[in-house]
Amino acid sequence: xxxxxxxxxxxxxxxxxxxxxxxxxxxxxxxxxxxxxxxxxxxxxxxxxxxxxxxxxxxxxxxxxxxxxxxxxxxxxxxxxxxxxxxxxxxxxxxxxxxxxxxxxxxxxxxxxxxxxxxxxxxxxxxxxxxxxxxxxxxxxxxxxxxxxxxxxxxxxxxxxxxxxxxxxxxxxxxxxxxxxxxxxxxxxxxxxxxxxxxxxxxxxxxxxxxxxxxxxxxxxxxxxxxxxxxxxxxxxxxxxxxxxxxxxxxxxxxxxxxxxxxxxxxxxxxxxxxxxxxxxxxxxxxxxxxxxxxxxxxxxxxxxxxxxxxxxxxxxxxxxxxxxxxxxxxxxxxxxxxxxxxxxxxxxxxxxxxxxxxx
Numbered sequence: 001x002x003x004x005x006x007x008x009x010x011x012x013x014x015x016x017x018x019x020x021x022x023x024x025x026x027x028x029x030x031x032x033x034x035x036x037x038x039x040x041x042x043x044x045x046x047x048x049x050x051x052x053x054x055x056x057x058x059x060x061x062x063x064x065x066x067x068x069x070x071x072x073x074x075x076x077x078x079x080x081x082x083x084x085x086x087x088x089x090x091x092x093x094x095x096x097x098x099x100x101x102x103x104x105x106x107x108x109x110x111x112x113x114x115x116x117x118x119x120x121x122x123x124x125x126x127x128x129x130x131x132x133x134x135x136x137x138x139x140x141x142x143x144x145x146x147x148x149x150x151x152x153x154x155x156x157x158x159x160x161x162x163x164x165x166x167x168x169x170x171x172x173x174x175x176x177x178x179x180x181x182x183x184x185x186x187x188x189x190x191x192x193x194x195x196x197x198x199x200x201x202x203x204x205x206x207x208x209x210x211x212x213x214x215x216x217x218x219x220x221x222x223x224x225x226x227x228x229x230x231x232x233x234x235x236x237x238x239x240x241x242x243x244x245x246x247x248x249x250x251x252x253x254x255x256x257x258x259x260x261x262x263x264x265x266x267x268x269x270x271x272x273x274x275x276x277x278x279x280x281x282x283x284x285x286x287x288x289x290x291x292x293x294x295x296x297x298x299x300x301x302x303x304x305x306x307x308x309x310x311x312x313x314x315x316x317x318x319x320x321x322x323x324x325x326x327x328x329x330x331x332x333x334x335x336x337x338x339x340x341x342x343x344x345x346x347x348x349x350x351x352x353x354x355x356x357x358x359x360x
Contacts, residue, residue, distance in 0.1 A: 001014070001015065001017040001018035001020075001021040001022070001084070001085045001086070002014070002015045002017065002018060002082065002083070002084055002085075003015075003018055003029075003034060003037070003082075003083045003085065004073060004080050004081070004082050004083075005033075005034045005080065005081050005083065006078075006080060006081070007043055007044065007079055007080075007081060008033075008043075009033045009034040009035055009041055009043065009081075010031060010032075010033055010034075011029050011030060011031065011032050011033070011034055012030070012031075012080065014026055014029050014030075018085070021056075021058075021085065021087060022037050022056070022057075022058050022059060023058045023059035023060060024037075024059050034083065036057070037056055037057060037085075038054055038055075038056050038057075038066070038068060038083070038085065039055065039057065040054045040055060041054070041068070041083070043070070043081060044070060044072060044081055050069065050070075051067050051068070051069050052067070052068050052069075053065060053066070053067055053088070054066055054067075054068050056068075056085060056087075064087055064089050065087075065088050065089055065092045066085050066086060066087055066088060067085070067086045067088045068083055068084065068085050068086075069083075069084045070082070070083055070084075071084075141185055145178060145181055145182055145185065146182070148174070148178045149175070149178035149179060149182060152171060152174040152175045152178055153175055155171055155174075156168070156171040156172065156175055159171070190246075190313070190317060200240065202238045202239050202240055203238070203239075203240075203241075204236050204237070204238060205236065205237055205238070205239045205240070205241045205244055206234075206236050207234035207235060207236070207237060207244065207248075207270065207279075208231075208234050209241075210234075210241065210244045210245050210248055211229075211231055211234065211248060211268065213245050214245060214248045214249045214252055215229065217245070217249055218249065218252060218253060218256070221253065221256050222256065225256050225259060225263060225264055226263035226264075227255075227256050227259075227263060227264040227265075227266060228263065228264070228265050228266070229252060229266045229267075229268070230266070230267050230268070231267065231268035231269065232269060233269070233270060234268065234270050235270055235277055237277065237345055239325065239345070243321050243324075244321075246317065246321065247317075247318050247321045247322070247343075248268070248281070250314040250315065250317060250318050251281040251318060251341050252266055252268075252281065253314065254314060254315070254341075255281060255283035255285055255339070258283075258285045258286050258339075259283075259284075259285050259286070260284065260285060260286055260336075262284065264283060264284065264285060265283065265284045266281065266282070266283045267280075267281075267282045267283075268280070268281050268282075269282075273344070275346070276327070276344045276345060276346050277344065277345045278342060278343075278344050279342065279343050279344075279345070280340050280341065280342045281340070281341045281342075282338065282339070282340040282341075283338050283339055283340075284337075284338040285338050285339060286335070286336065286338075287333045287334050287335040287336050287337050287338050287339055288331060288333040288335065288339055289333075289335050290333070290334075290335075293330070293331050293332075293333065296315050296331060297315045297316055297318075297319045297329065298312075298316060299312075299313055299316040318341075318343070322343045322344075322345075325345055325346065326346045327343055327344040327345050327346055328343065328344055329341065329342065329343035329344075330342055330343075
């Protein structure tokens, strides 16, 4: 609606939209003051061209929200004021609905956040309880298991050849089973302890130094298999050295264990991906079927039965270490061609620093 008036607000011209909006015929508005329609009309004291929200009143006395814009109009008769008025009832309703929806959304988000926090607390408590149970169970079982293992070995040595062939075989089953159970309990203890150093502050850890410790720890296996392990440009990260040694040692040890006929070739690299470091441990081993790419990280998951030694918990430990830092771990592999295990360390666990040129 357009209304032209004097500086004092006396109406001299209105358009047809003004008649429709306010319910007055044009003749009835001529010479009347615009305050009849817009009680809060302020004339050119408002900034010209600016939009202002006001209350407007129709002929039937119903009020509605309006937006008004004033501009001067210079004529031969003097200065006039053009008032452009728009009904914003629907916009106000829409704004109110949006505010209501936003409020409901905020309430829902807050409610969902509380639910997630409660679920996380319950999950953390469950994980803590499970870790404590695993630690207690494996620790308490070690002593009686050692007794079984010890006396079954003594039994086998003392009576070997004095019993029938079946008895010797049964004794060997007992000895092997006890030894495997000892390995399982040892690895279960290790798994339950991952993350127990969370209260210890992370410190700068040079991955080059970590790899040197891994080589030292795996010296016998490396020599026995003729493995060649190389790396380049490994960074310094904010973490816990003992956990990184365990992580890399498990990955390198697996790469040596699951070898083909030729000597193992293992390459460790690291590269920046946005703010993360992405590490990879690549080998030329037997590889993994793609269908099993996620299963290998399951606790006690073994794909090759008794063909290769181990308990199937090493990669589960690796996953737990990485997820403890907020990263992720995965494997890209082709059966018969080798595997590439990758993991990320996010900004919270990473100190942006590169070091050294590697060992080859």
